[in-house]
Amino acid sequence: MTTRRIGIVVGGGPAPGTNAVIAAAVIEAVKLGRVAVGFHDGFQWLAQRYTDEQHEMTIDEVSHVHLAGGVMLRTSRTDVGSDAALLRNTVDALRKLAIDGLVAIGGDDMMRSALAIERESKGRIRVVMVPKTIDNDLALPDDVTTLGYETARHVGVELVKNLMEDARTTGRWYLAVTMGRPTGHLTLGIGKAVSATCTIIPEEFAPGSVRLADIADIVEGSIMKRRALGRGHGVTLLSEALVERFDPAEVEELQDVDRDAQGNIRVTEIDLGRKVSNEVMLRLERRGLKVSVVNKTIGYELRCATPLPMEAEYARDLGFAAVRHLVAGGGGTVVTTQAGAPRFVPLADCVDPETGRGRRRAVDVTSEHYQVARAYMVRREPSDLDDATGR
Numbered sequence: 001m002t003t004r005r006i007g008i009v010v011g012g013g014p015a016p017g018t019n020a021v022i023a024a025a026v027i028e029a030v031k032l033g034r035v036a037v038g039f040h041d042g043f044q045w046l047a048q049r050y051t052d053e054q055h056e057m058t059i060d061e062v063s064h065v066h067l068a069g070g071v072m073l074r075t076s077r078t079d080v081g082s083d084a085a086l087l088r089n090t091v092d093a094l095r096k097l098a099i100d101g102l103v104a105i106g107g108d109d110m111m112r113s114a115l116a117i118e119r120e121s122k123g124r125i126r127v128v129m130v131p132k133t134i135d136n137d138l139a140l141p142d143d144v145t146t147l148g149y150e151t152a153r154h155v156g157v158e159l160v161k162n163l164m165e166d167a168r169t170t171g172r173w174y175l176a177v178t179m180g181r182p183t184g185h186l187t188l189g190i191g192k193a194v195s196a197t198c199t200i201i202p203e204e205f206a207p208g209s210v211r212l213a214d215i216a217d218i219v220e221g222s223i224m225k226r227r228a229l230g231r232g233h234g235v236t237l238l239s240e241a242l243v244e245r246f247d248p249a250e251v252e253e254l255q256d257v258d259r260d261a262q263g264n265i266r267v268t269e270i271d272l273g274r275k276v277s278n279e280v281m282l283r284l285e286r287r288g289l290k291v292s293v294v295n296k297t298i299g300y301e302l303r304c305a306t307p308l309p310m311e312a313e314y315a316r317d318l319g320f321a322a323v324r325h326l327v328a329g330g331g332g333t334v335v336t337t338q339a340g341a342p343r344f345v346p347l348a349d350c351v352d353p354e355t356g357r358g359r360r361r362a363v364d365v366t367s368e369h370y371q372v373a374r375a376y377m378v379r380r381e382p383s384d385l386d387d388a389t390g391r
Helices: 018-031 084-096 108-120 149-170 185-194 212-228 240-245 248-253 272-286 309-327 368-375
Strands: 005-010 035-039 054-056 101-106 126-131 173-178 198-200 234-239 293-298 333-338 341-346
Touching: 005 018, 018 035, 018 101, 018 309, 084 108, 101 108, 101 309, 108 126, 126 309, 149 173, 149 185, 149 234, 149 293, 149 309, 173 185, 173 272, 185 198, 185 234, 185 368, 198 212, 212 234, 212 272, 234 240, 234 272, 240 272, 272 293, 309 333, 309 341
Parallel strands: 005 035, 005 101, 101 126, 126 333, 173 234, 173 293, 198 234
Antiparallel strands: 035 054, 333 341
């Protein structure tokens, strides 16, 4: 089946490099004699069967956007794979616009939507997905990073580096809560690269087992150990995803958290940094120590940053390969690059059969990658409690 009209759609949160994918896809489609159609605001309008929120894209339009941050087509979190009516509307709208190929740029929700569209259309709309998320948590081969991660890590490192200098200058501690759910890839990547004093990620704990006291124990131990080493300042990074592993009883105790329409506490609204810093300062005061602990959130400023040159190049490779694959009759895949060449992973292999969403990869805390990071942290370990005789 000949692919003549190729749609381009972006879902989920912004990520650096997205515009470079769009640009590469448009340029290659036009060069091959195809029409590139850019959909505005993700699936938001298609899901309502609207067909006006799109336009045919040109090379002139995208020729200088590959190093721009943000998403020129805008994005939304509309997940058409989770609702049969929205899915039918989307496929009907795409068919009305004669779209027979789709470059879908996004994360785990986009995986579900992409696979659902191809199945609902019975293959008449073939989809190639570009894995985009600063969280780096999609179940791709271990050495394949998701688009946006490297730039987000770089920006995060620069921010934390400034906090570290401020901490040294003022003699205070910072607790920086970093974006990334439900895994700790981004937090660990920033902490390891910048050599933060301590980094705490959810994979260290069993689901449903974390209490505020557990996190405070680690932070307090880090502060006390560093003081013993003659340094009264530092920066600890906390993954925002830690709250998703909180003990349910602990969540119920955090009564100042927003609730949803059903009266359930919104776990993601827990102000982790403030609660940990308050708890740690109270503990230190009981020890007779006056330590300034300041909490800081590092999040949205990572998402629309200008992509690093290597990531802009990576993005162009992905957009080029996605269009080439569609034109060659391919579909139902996630495009990656491995060993410098495009590699296509079946979409169905990347989707969790129970949830339908993209499968996640967690940080492997038994890996050398994590163990090296842990070795350079200042954390109180059991061996620190041994006396001079080694007992």
